[in-house]
Amino acid sequence: MRHPPPDVASTVCYGRTDLRVDAARFDTCVAAMQARLVAQLEGRTPAAIYSSPLQRARCAADALAASFGLPVTEDVRLAEMDFGAWEMRPWDTLERNDLDAWARDINGFAPPGGESARDIVLRMAAWARGLRDVACAAEDVHVAVAHAGPIRLHTATALRMPTTACLTWALDFGALCHLHVADDGHARLIRWNA
Template identity: 65%
Template sequence: MDLILMRHPPPEVATNVCYGRTDIAPLAAGFDVALAAMHARLGRVLGERKPTVIHSSPLRRARVAATVMADRFGVPLQVDERLAEMNFGDWELRAWDDIDRSALDAWAQDVAGFSPPGGESARDVALRMEAWAQALRAQASRSDDVHVVVAHAGPIRLRTATALGLPTTACLSWALDFGGLCHLHIADDGQTRLIRWNA
């Protein structure tokens, strides 16, 4: 099975703002261009194949793009809460500069285990992504299935680390552009190979 994880198009939010689970729409200006670029990237990876299913985070910045892609390919769309971005709790929609410095330092000291007040940790996200991946493997009917996911940078990086057997936070510093994709091949025995990153 091939798993292609794509980061959503740019969201309608300032770059200095902490956002995660907040349901922000994709940036209207340039959305069609961003979506066309995503479709072209995916087409280069797929070649003659087509996705079995398009999966999506429920958040609009991912779901809008995933809906259009599913329509274009004529395949089902599956929206799953477990694909949402990390919940930053009380930090949501606050400027990074306005968040208490000691709290940010505590997060930096324990990126995997620290949860912002009212939010979740990277480990929490990795666990829900693992639960989603296990359910996907259980439902995949053929070894040549291609599952495409439109989601968020955090969950994509964390899923990649878990799939490759790396420490939870190993991929958090890896650059992943808006619209960029990660291509994983999952063998019948569950062994996973990274084919492309930020392609």
């Protein structure tokens, strides 16, 4: 699930910066997240709830976990992309040449001091492998509250699609992505932006 809206202008490049949630929209967004999750669970209880350490995700994960009487397992691999020197700068102040270089090499380009899409794919894959190692039963549901970039990239990778395929996929704040991963590692997308 994608976290609720952070307290930042949409014109600002933010990723790993630990932004507060938008307090005016938090409760409504979390209530909608809870309703979406309960509808997807169809009477089941999650086996575990995971969260990015960034507070915009962690606050929502805490609220969801409390409703099920579960703890939250925080994992830095679920954090948003680190934009390095671009963090908290307005998009329109970034060097055009850098943005063009990123567009030419989505997988390999990293902003100065930041991460590339490949870096995110690798850390999300490591998180998913670890999750498969602890999953007890095929019907277990594991919930992660994370960020649009890692969710998109992980979904494309899990579905064995090119990384660039996911760049235009809409994923609203508080929205749910439901992947079913079989024992053989093959994934099937059940819901997107639900």
